[in-house]
Amino acid sequence: MSTRDDIASRITAQIEPFNKKRVAIADATSFAKDLEWDSLTVMDFVAAIEDEFDIIITMNMQAEIDTVGQLIDAVAKLQSA
Amino acid sequence: MTDLFSKFDPLIAERQALLDTGVRDPYGIVMDEVLSPTEALIQGRRTILLGTYNYMGMTFDPDVVAAGKKALDEFGSGTTGSRVLNGTYQGHKECEEALKLFYGMDHAIVFSTGYQANLGMISTLAGKGDYIILDADSHASIYDGCWLGNAEVVRFRHNSVDDLDKRLGRLPPEAGKLVVLEGVYSMFGDVAPLPEMVAVAKKHNAMILCDEAHGMGFFGEHGRGVFEEMGCQDDVDFVVGTFSKSVGTVGGFCVSNHPKFEVLRLVCRPYVFTASLPPSVVATAATSIRKLMHAGDKRAHLWKNSRRLHQGLRDLGFRLGTETAQSAIIAVILPDMEATVHMWQALLESGLYVNTARPPATPAGTYLLRCSLCAEHSDEQVDEVLAMFQAAGRATGCIN
Numbered sequence: 053m054s055t056r057d058d059i060a061s062r063i064t065a066q067i068e069p070f071n072k073k074r075v076a077i078a079d080a081t082s083f084a085k086d087l088e089w090d091s092l093t094v095m096d097f098v099a100a101i102e103d104e105f106d107i108i109i110t111m112n113m114q115a116e117i118d119t120v121g122q123l124i125d126a127v128a129k130l131q132s133a
Numbered sequence: 134m135t136d137l138f139s140k141f142d143p144l145i146a147e148r149q150a151l152l153d154t155g156v157r158d159p160y161g162i163v164m165d166e167v168l169s170p171t172e173a174l175i176q177g178r179r180t181i182l183l184g185t186y187n188y189m190g191m192t193f194d195p196d197v198v199a200a201g202k203k204a205l206d207e208f209g210s211g212t213t214g215s216r217v218l219n220g221t222y223q224g225h226k227e228c229e230e231a232l233k234l235f236y237g238m239d240h241a242i243v244f245s246t247g248y249q250a251n252l253g254m255i256s257t258l259a260g261k262g263d264y265i266i267l268d269a270d271s272h273a274s275i276y277d278g279c280w281l282g283n284a285e286v287v288r289f290r291h292n293s294v295d296d297l298d299k300r301l302g303r304l305p306p307e308a309g310k311l312v313v314l315e316g317v318y319s320m321f322g323d324v325a326p327l328p329e330m331v332a333v334a335k336k337h338n339a340m341i342l343c344d345e346a347h348g349m350g351f352f353g354e355h356g357r358g359v360f361e362e363m364g365c366q367d368d369v370d371f372v373v374g375t376f377s378k379s380v381g382t383v384g385g386f387c388v389s390n391h392p393k394f395e396v397l398r399l400v401c402r403p404y405v406f407t408a409s410l411p412p413s414v415v416a417t418a419a420t421s422i423r424k425l426m427h428a429g430d431k432r433a434h435l436w437k438n439s440r441r442l443h444q445g446l447r448d449l450g451f452r453l454g455t456e457t458a459q460s461a462i463i464a465v466i467l468p469d470m471e472a473t474v475h476m477w478q479a480l481l482e483s484g485l486y487v488n489t490a491r492p493p494a495t496p497a498g499t500y501l502l503r504c505s506l507c508a509e510h511s512d513e514q515v516d517e518v519l520a521m522f523q524a525a526g527r528a529t530g531c532i533n
Contacts, residue, residue, distance in 0.1 A: 108303045
């Protein structure tokens with residue numbers, strides 16, 4: 053199992069290729085408002101995260117995730133499950 | 134007070150800006166008269182219809198129309214009731230019998246629209262704790278069926294067998310799983326690799342629902358759909374379809390061999406809590422379905438039309454959604470909304486109606502002119518269509 057910091061740095065690395073606007077990434081960074089990702093980008097990014105951590109983030113869960121911090125917590129929870 | 138409509142302001146502004154350039158509204162067309170399955174009068178102009186889903190041209194079939202008139206006389210204009218209360222007439226049962234015969238399956242259930250068929254089947258089959266695994270390019274009715282239910286929803290990349298396999302492999306082995314596929318995906322007109330997808334779904338003990346809305350009538354020996362053409366007849370658990378395309382009226386259905394299928398009539402909310410189809414509609418549907426079983430010549434002509442149009446548009450230099458004609462839908466890919474609407478209007482003014490489609494309905498943010506062929510389009514009409522595409526394409530600069 054990974055620590056929260058470890059998960060955070062791996063997620064930040066996965067965000068990079070999709071971070072066209074070079075937005076600084078923090079826990080409060082919003083995927084929709086700050087990174088301005090459309091639904092297609094979100095889908096590609098979610099697939100990348102799922103592959104990185106070998107998990108499934110259902111669409112129901114995705115609807116609850118707006119910020120990077122929330123994603124880190126969700127991944128941590130899925131990994132401990 | 135917050136105006137609840139303010140969330141639509143960006144769309145209202147975008148639409149107004151487009152209309153201010155002087156183009157006609159692509160989503161406001163009125164057919165003043167319909168002359169045949171392939172021609173209508175639009176603003177007084179005789180127009181070839183190349184944007185309907187009247188694939189098999191059944192809407193003016195004399196037997197179909199006669200059956201509807203007879204039912205209207207004998208059973209009245211509507212049922213004013215749910216299928217489970219006063220809304221099941223002899224005609225609804227005959228329609229379900231025709232479907233069982235057409236598909237060679239034990240059970241058939243008729244819904245009031247194809248949209249409701251997906252809404253009902255998906256939301257009812259997959260409950261809390263179950264998983265729905267769907268293609269990312271699925272039709273809105275499939276997505277809406279997911280939201281209506283309580284299951285967990287997982288998407289896989291369009292038509293990717295590997296991605297489906299990977300995602301199924303990460304789900305709890307003991308959980309109930311429903312894989313939702315479409316025979317033909319309606320935006321690009323591409324077909325699914327059903328045998329490979331079905332094998333993967335079976336490997337992970339998932340049930341399979343296949344939507345054949347755009348495949349019924351002209352895929353497979355009996356016209357059942359892509360699943361028949363690709364030899365998956367015994368492996369698909371549920372086939373969903375519609376009467377509003379090849380059948381030529383309105384309504385939806387699901388057919389299956391599942392022994393407990395009939396219980397759906399009691400537990401499926403989009404079946405229970407709406408009025409049943411009018412008697413004339415189920416009579417036209419039943420007659421049309423029976424005729425579609427023996428429509429081999431029409432099927433062959435529809436395929437010929439589709440291949441000719443695909444090749445012709447490609448030769449003219451248009452970019453198309455598929456390498457070859459995979460279905461009766463031929464999608465022309467254009468760079469943006471403006472080019473799409475200008476091209477669409479140029480075609481309309483020369484006497485040709487096609488559909489426009491834009492994100493979010495389309496995959497990968499594409500702008501499309503969607504052509505869908507009919508078995509009743511003559512060879513001459515296809516020639517005319519190609520000539521109109523050539524002229525409009527050059528006039529708008531979409532081709533050289």
